[in-house]
Amino acid sequence: MTRKSEKPEEPDQGGADTTLALKDRADARAAFTRSTFILQKDGPLEVAPGHVIVVCRDPGLRRGGINHPPLHVYAPGELDDGQLRAMAGEPALEVIGVG
Incomplete structure (x- = not known):
């Protein structure tokens, strides 16, 4: 799956099928390079x-x-390793690194 750098006209309806297509980290990195x-x-x-x-x-x-609010985007370097570990270990939080 490739993401366009411009805003999409319609939301991607990939859902679970798209998730299954990302078989490993290399696939995920290729999908989210933009x-x-x-x-x-x-x-x-x-989100860059x-x-x-x-x-x-x-x-x-x-x-x-x-x-934490319901959703927040942090800039590169805004969070340190300790903060990321604490957040990643909390079941109520999803921590998603982009690209």
Whole structure:
């Protein structure tokens, strides 16, 4: 699966089939070498490689010294290794590295 660098006209409907197509890290890196988009009600949010997306299932949860909103995108270098480990170990958080 290849992502376009411009904003998509319609959301990608790949779902589980797309996830199954990414068989290993090399496939995932190739798929996300360009910007990734988070579809929101206000329109797509473009997230460039190197950023970290954190999705919180329990907004207000505090891990890694941060009170987490439902969704936040962190710039490269904004989080240190200890914060990333603390967040990755929390079941209520999904930590997604882009590219």
